[in-house]
Amino acid sequence: MGDEDWEAEINPHMSSYVPIFEKDRYSSGENGDNFNRTPTSSSEMDDGPSRRDHFMKSGFASGRNFGNRDAGESNKRDNTSTMGGFGVGKSFGNRGFSNSKFEDGDSSGFWRESSNDCEDNPTRNRGFSKRGDNDLDPDECMQRTGGLFGSRRPALSGTGNGDTSQSRSGSGSERGGYKGLNEEVITGSGKNSWKSEAEGGESSDTQGPKVTYIPPPPPEDEDSIFAHYQTGINFDKYDTILVEVSGHDAPPAILTFEEANLCQTLNNNIAKAGYTKLTPVQKYSIPIILAGRDLMACAQTGSGKTAAFLLPILAHMMHDGITASRFKELQEPECLIVAPTRELVNQIYLEARKFSFGTCVRAVVIYGGTQLGHSIRQIVQGCNILCATPGRLMDIIGKEKIGLKQIKYLVLDEADRMLDMGFGPEMKKLISCPGMPSKEQRQTLMFSATFPEEIQRLAAEFLKSNYLFVAVGQVGGACRDVQQTVLQVGQFSKREKLVEILRNIGDERTMVFVETKKKADFIATFLCQEKISTTSIHGDREQREREQALGDFRCGKCPVLVATSVAARGLDIENVQHVINFDLPSTIDEYVHRIGRTGRCGNTGRAISFFDLESDNHLAQPLVKVLTDAQQDVPAWLEEIAFSTYIPGFSGSTRGNVFASVDTRKGKSSLNTAGFSSSQVPNPVDDESWD
Numbered sequence: 001m002g003d004e005d006w007e008a009e010i011n012p013h014m015s016s017y018v019p020i021f022e023k024d025r026y027s028s029g030e031n032g033d034n035f036n037r038t039p040t041s042s043s044e045m046d047d048g049p050s051r052r053d054h055f056m057k058s059g060f061a062s063g064r065n066f067g068n069r070d071a072g073e074s075n076k077r078d079n080t081s082t083m084g085g086f087g088v089g090k091s092f093g094n095r096g097f098s099n100s101k102f103e104d105g106d107s108s109g110f111w112r113e114s115s116n117d118c119e120d121n122p123t124r125n126r127g128f129s130k131r132g133d134n135d136l137d138p139d140e141c142m143q144r145t146g147g148l149f150g151s152r153r154p155a156l157s158g159t160g161n162g163d164t165s166q167s168r169s170g171s172g173s174e175r176g177g178y179k180g181l182n183e184e185v186i187t188g189s190g191k192n193s194w195k196s197e198a199e200g201g202e203s204s205d206t207q208g209p210k211v212t213y214i215p216p217p218p219p220e221d222e223d224s225i226f227a228h229y230q231t232g233i234n235f236d237k238y239d240t241i242l243v244e245v246s247g248h249d250a251p252p253a254i255l256t257f258e259e260a261n262l263c264q265t266l267n268n269n270i271a272k273a274g275y276t277k278l279t280p281v282q283k284y285s286i287p288i289i290l291a292g293r294d295l296m297a298c299a300q301t302g303s304g305k306t307a308a309f310l311l312p313i314l315a316h317m318m319h320d321g322i323t324a325s326r327f328k329e330l331q332e333p334e335c336l337i338v339a340p341t342r343e344l345v346n347q348i349y350l351e352a353r354k355f356s357f358g359t360c361v362r363a364v365v366i367y368g369g370t371q372l373g374h375s376i377r378q379i380v381q382g383c384n385i386l387c388a389t390p391g392r393l394m395d396i397i398g399k400e401k402i403g404l405k406q407i408k409y410l411v412l413d414e415a416d417r418m419l420d421m422g423f424g425p426e427m428k429k430l431i432s433c434p435g436m437p438s439k440e441q442r443q444t445l446m447f448s449a450t451f452p453e454e455i456q457r458l459a460a461e462f463l464k465s466n467y468l469f470v471a472v473g474q475v476g477g478a479c480r481d482v483q484q485t486v487l488q489v490g491q492f493s494k495r496e497k498l499v500e501i502l503r504n505i506g507d508e509r510t511m512v513f514v515e516t517k518k519k520a521d522f523i524a525t526f527l528c529q530e531k532i533s534t535t536s537i538h539g540d541r542e543q544r545e546r547e548q549a550l551g552d553f554r555c556g557k558c559p560v561l562v563a564t565s566v567a568a569r570g571l572d573i574e575n576v577q578h579v580i581n582f583d584l585p586s587t588i589d590e591y592v593h594r595i596g597r598t599g600r601c602g603n604t605g606r607a608i609s610f611f612d613l614e615s616d617n618h619l620a621q622p623l624v625k626v627l628t629d630a631q632q633d634v635p636a637w638l639e640e641i642a643f644s645t646y647i648p649g650f651s652g653s654t655r656g657n658v659f660a661s662v663d664t665r666k667g668k669s670s671l672n673t674a675g676f677s678s679s680q681v682p683n684p685v686d687d688e689s690w691d
């Protein structure tokens with residue numbers, strides 16, 4: 001069927017129900033969902049029993065979600081409770097913050113956990129951060145031990161709140177791990193013989209309350225669908241970035257959208273999205289995907305990787321034809337896109353919806369933390385492109401609402417994360433699900449800004465042997481449009497420094513990354529008390545709260561977003577001018593992703609990192625390399641630490657290969673093997689709920 005035929009098949013009634021990140025959209029309530037009311041500070045205070053349970057389990061009698069408040073009236077209200085919720089402050093308050101309200105309250109809450117979360121942790125000096133935050137949550141417990149990829153988590157013993165962590169960890173694995181704390185429990189089915197024992201164990205529906213959250217639908221009007229931000233002054237500099245393609249018989253790059261020879265509808269959508277010029281990763285990836293080749297592509301953060309895979313996939317689908325998008329109990333999508341976080345899959349979905357506008361292709365998004373029935377309802381209405389987080393995807397496959405027989409395109413966004421110890425086992429299961437076409441029969445595409453060598457080797461199992469590898473510029477390196485500053489700040493001076501910086505920044509949008517979920521709440525609350533409008537996002541927050549936080553940040557209501565690494569990858573938020581690493585992450589890859597939330601699409605941004613001599617020395621060497629490669633100033637003290645810290649396996653050169661991450665088939669080493677790649681070190685967000 002030709003392009004035009006497909007374009008004629010527009011279904012004006014095709015509706016999709018996914019969240020958007022605008023506060024006004026959270027007032028639905030039409031589904032009768034208690035959690036779906038317009039959230040106000042008071043309503044958030046007024047948690048239902050399930051949430052209270054949740055907080056108790058997390059070691060917070062109350063107030064752990066106070067970081068979600070903006071300053072002002074609600075803030076005043078919050079403070080009272082905050083004293084109860086976080087009212088400990090031993091670790092912070094006794095050191096230079098003696099007047100802090102956090103000092104009040106009983107010591108059973110934050111302090112006990114903060115002794116693990118926030119105090120210096122000598123083990124980090126070795127680059128193997130012992131994650132003090134025992135706050136395992138069941139979503140995260142999907143990262144089970146065993147299997148090919150081993151355990152994603154470091155040992156849990158010997159840390160403060162051991163009872164909580166161990167019991168919760170244990171329950172997570174018993175349950176097979178696909179559950180979020182409040183997710184609906186899926187009863188095991190005898191038909192799911194491909195499921196592991198652990199998954200088979202996920203049969204109890206007595207574990208926690210059901211998730212009832214139904215995300216509000218995104219706006220359907222064309223202006224909203226095509227809303228976009230401007231490319232920045234450095235967009236044209238992309239042309240000067242070196243690109244290397246390896247593998248045999250790579251098709252030549254294209255220079256313009258016209259050369260891609262896409263159908264008229266796609267071209268119209270590209271124009272409406274404001275795209276006039278291809279970015280380098282698009283110039284190389286689009287023809288490769290159009291030629292039907294498997295691809296592993298590494299390109300810097302914010303340089304357009306999403307469109308690089310969506311456009312050629314859509315072009316193929318328009319050209320080859322798709323199963324009609326109509327109501328069916330079992331849907332068989334042609335394209336499956338998986339990504340590590342809920343917010344990211346939703347963002348990819350919105351991009352897919354934008355580029356497929358006016359075509360017969362129906363994109364659907366499903367992710368954890370939302371009502372499972374809602375996900376199923378979205379799917380059965382028709383599904384050609386499925387954007388999913390791994391846990392929810394496996395649930396839905398287990399429920400036999402999705403068949404994999406028709407999959408022609410499998411995309412792993414943030415592929416290194418999808419294949420590491422955390423999600424790797426799920427991805428392996430996915431490709432061995434009944435019906436999933438073999439790698440010879442499907443096209444597999446992997447994208448990321450970082451791609452450690454050993455993960456590339458694992459990736460080979462998913463890809464045809466003749467896959468192509470595209471490396472754009474300093475892959476695995478930081479985007480040059482981000483001005484990076486590293487400051488030496490001790491643990492107990494960090495809050496003071498943060499406030500000083502934020503006061504100078506004013507209202508400019510800023511993401512503040514911290515190490516743990518509890519610290520995210522704590523710092524957000526602290527900033528609110530300092531009258532800095534702040535919200536927070538992390539894996540302990542309910543999905544409704546996460547989406548509201550992102551919405552408040554996007555629209556500028558709360559210009560400061562305190563986040564754990566759950567927000568480090570992929571999120572594309574307009575006008576984020578600053579990233580502050582209040583705590584540095586454990587891995588250099590994570591650092592690169594975090595600072596990539598600013599300086600996107602040719603815009604400039606700033607990243608400030610607090611380097612704590614007590615805990616961050618293991619990062620000195622790779623940090624010096626990243627700074628040098630991105631032509632940033634390297635502080636002399638950092639260089640000194642870098643050279644005095646021996647790290648096995650690190651090349652030592654700060655002027656190494658132009659391509660920081662290279663195709664492992666060429667046998668070269670990569671930046672990310674500097675002793676700190678994400679697959680080698682316990683993941684910095686081991687305590688996180690990702691999907």
Ligand SMILES: Nc1ncnc2c1ncn2[C@@H]1O[C@H](COP(=O)(O)OP(=O)(O)OP(=O)(O)O)[C@@H](O)[C@H]1O
Binds near residue numbers: 231282305
């Ligand atoms: N050719 C283009 N012209 C104009 N804008 C573009 C173009 N390609 C992508 N963009 C915009 O650039 C922004 C960043 O794109 P995208 O989110 O795909 O980056 P990314 O490379 O996937 O980043 P990350 O590594 O952080 O996931 C988006 O707002 C996207 O719409």
